Amino acid sequence: MAAETDGPTSSHRSVMGEPTTDGRFGDFGGRFVPETLVAACEELEAAFREAWADPAFVAEFETILRDYGGRPSPLTECRNLSSQLGVRLLVKREDLNHTGSHKINNVIGQALLAQRMGKTRLVAETGAGQHGVATATAAALLGMECKVYMGAVDVDRQALNVFRMRLLGSEVESVQSGSRTLKDAVNEALRDWVATVENTHYCLGSVMGPHPYPWMVRTFHHILGDEAAAQCKDLTGGDPDVVVACVGGGSNAAGIFSGFADGDARLVGVEPAGGAAVGRGVPGVVHGMTSYLMQDEVGQVMEAESISAGLDYPGVGPEHAYLAAIGRAEYPSVTDDEVVEAFTLMSRAEGIIPALECAHALAWIVRAAPEIQGQTVLMNLSGRGDKDVDQMMDVLGMHGIVS
Amino acid sequence: MSAAEASTRRDSFGALETHLRARRESGAKLLVPYVTGGYQGWQRAVEAAAAAGADAIEIGVPFSDPVMDGPVIQQASTAALADGATPASVLEEARELDTGVPHAVMTYYNLCHHQGHERFASALLDAGVCAAILPDLPYVEAGSWLEAAAETGLEAILLAAPTTPEHRLADLCGASRGFVYAVGLLGVTGERTALARTATEIAARCLAVTDRPVLTGVGIGSPSQAVEACEVSDGVIIGSAVVRTLMSDGPEAVGELVASYRTALDHG
Numbered sequence: 001m002a003a004e005t006d007g008p009t010s011s012h013r014s015v016m017g018e019p020t021t022d023g024r025f026g027d028f029g030g031r032f033v034p035e036t037l038v039a040a041c042e043e044l045e046a047a048f049r050e051a052w053a054d055p056a057f058v059a060e061f062e063t064i065l066r067d068y069g070g071r072p073s074p075l076t077e078c079r080n081l082s083s084q085l086g087v088r089l090l091v092k093r094e095d096l097n098h099t100g101s102h103k104i105n106n107v108i109g110q111a112l113l114a115q116r117m118g119k120t121r122l123v124a125e126t127g128a129g130q131h132g133v134a135t136a137t138a139a140a141l142l143g144m145e146c147k148v149y150m151g152a153v154d155v156d157r158q159a160l161n162v163f164r165m166r167l168l169g170s171e172v173e174s175v176q177s178g179s180r181t182l183k184d185a186v187n188e189a190l191r192d193w194v195a196t197v198e199n200t201h202y203c204l205g206s207v208m209g210p211h212p213y214p215w216m217v218r219t220f221h222h223i224l225g226d227e228a229a230a231q232c233k234d235l236t237g238g239d240p241d242v243v244v245a246c247v248g249g250g251s252n253a254a255g256i257f258s259g260f261a262d263g264d265a266r267l268v269g270v271e272p273a274g275g276a277a278v279g280r281g282v283p284g285v286v287h288g289m290t291s292y293l294m295q296d297e298v299g300q301v302m303e304a305e306s307i308s309a310g311l312d313y314p315g316v317g318p319e320h321a322y323l324a325a326i327g328r329a330e331y332p333s334v335t336d337d338e339v340v341e342a343f344t345l346m347s348r349a350e351g352i353i354p355a356l357e358c359a360h361a362l363a364w365i366v367r368a369a370p371e372i373q374g375q376t377v378l379m380n381l382s383g384r385g386d387k388d389v390d391q392m393m394d395v396l397g398m399h400g401i402v403s
Numbered sequence: 404m405s406a407a408e409a410s411t412r413r414d415s416f417g418a419l420e421t422h423l424r425a426r427r428e429s430g431a432k433l434l435v436p437y438v439t440g441g442y443q444g445w446q447r448a449v450e451a452a453a454a455a456g457a458d459a460i461e462i463g464v465p466f467s468d469p470v471m472d473g474p475v476i477q478q479a480s481t482a483a484l485a486d487g488a489t490p491a492s493v494l495e496e497a498r499e500l501d502t503g504v505p506h507a508v509m510t511y512y513n514l515c516h517h518q519g520h521e522r523f524a525s526a527l528l529d530a531g532v533c534a535a536i537l538p539d540l541p542y543v544e545a546g547s548w549l550e551a552a553a554e555t556g557l558e559a560i561l562l563a564a565p566t567t568p569e570h571r572l573a574d575l576c577g578a579s580r581g582f583v584y585a586v587g588l589l590g591v592t593g594e595r596t597a598l599a600r601t602a603t604e605i606a607a608r609c610l611a612v613t614d615r616p617v618l619t620g621v622g623i624g625s626p627s628q629a630v631e632a633c634e635v636s637d638g639v640i641i642g643s644a645v646v647r648t649l650m651s652d653g654p655e656a657v658g659e660l661v662a663s664y665r666t667a668l669d670h671g
Binding site: 022030031032033034035036037038039040177178183184187190191194195196197198283284285286287290293295298299300301302 | 466467468469470471473474477481484489490491512513514516517518538539540541542543544561562563564565566567568575586588589590591
């Protein structure tokens, strides 16, 4: 069985440790931003290092996540799906956090840090709206101004989350440029930050972007991996055989992988077929980082296409590119049809409506089940599906699954 | 440095920097208009700009995610891409230009990274372009690109921003080739109603640490703002004003616009 997991501070020899001083995980990462933002990234890195070494900051972070965010989230053994699939399926219930996903961990961390740095305003990008809602929530809690950029396509398919953000007091801007999805929302947030860097913190929503974001965001999500590792050990006596999470930018996967990367568990990050950045394996540079990137034959960034707005991203966090390159994690993809089936399956078998993002993870488990019979599988249920029911009413109605 | 060394260094300046230094020594303020390559009528706009007194031309190679550009240049880039513009097609069209002034390309780093530094630099040189600006490749990440550009003979222009710390500014200006692009304000490309105070501040900071030409760009929206910027700076880059004119009034109007900047800069 795996050794006792050490805390993040003692993980200097960890597979998922600190990046190099120039922000690299292997060949990936870096700080590819306009010169205007280089100093801001350096300032952020220094502030994060200093804050994370301050027990008072960490205590405040953990206290808010406990008393406000609802941590620790439970680990649920899915008995019905387990017997159907022939695996022992354990689910980390990030869907039960305040705001309905794992995103709250990162935004509380970044909002506290921004406040400590004297910033009064947050900007954020959002795809499905989960990160936007979480950022708007943190801004409300800490009394900060907040503006969320969301692709016009996503504004249409996630109207409820748009309303939530506005209700929470944030401004939501519908982004009309480019493909009008998550990647364009990131561009617009970066453009805002270039102009407002003196009083504004860019609260990036995934383990992507320029150094220190990939490392910092993963560190804020480490808590869910640590909890899951301890919960698995309590329940089963050790690590699971397989750890599965969906991957768009890859924050929930990074969080859960970080609890198991130094053990023997197989790590599986599931990409959407229409957004398989790692799967296609072509390196590129956009949004501040070198990573795998979906692009055409000359290097124009391609539009990702997924039923799930939260995974509709042509890139991936650089640490995932690294984990794939060294063979520590694998990144298969699943189709929208498989995802719709998994969404329905989990709802009916377990009484849990998963976010479409996490339905990707389950879709892979369903497909892989014949090969992993009898194994213990830990899946990160990173968000709840309430935000998706409106969209799924149309999808399932068309498919004739719900009559 | 000895006279011989100074002479060697002067000889090692690329075509763009040699030209800009000569123009500066003649007492001129430098004027570099930007035109989005691949946009309908862009070649005629470039030729009109050159005929109207531009000292060099910046040619935009459209990229899918132009993070340093404001709405005007984004719109032109999107339209050019929709019309089928590619890096190869824009360079092919650039090769046909006969303007009598040096050409620089401005694009985003992924197009360079994807092709490979040496091949990208060579493709530019083959198209008669002597310099490149990659606004999302900051000095701290530019090492291998600067080496590749130097080896092929392309001038790699670096950007200095109002937020660039003093400890980096001298190295950055020293490593830049062609000129130093002083970003005039905190923000993306686009015209503003007034010249930002940061525009003259950053130009002065650059000029204090380099004798390389320093051109101010981003946020210059009128001839009078150009004149104000040039009270400190060696010259200006005008982008959104040019592209907006190209999109609304066509390439000939670009010539008139550039002429108005030229006249203002020459006569104060």
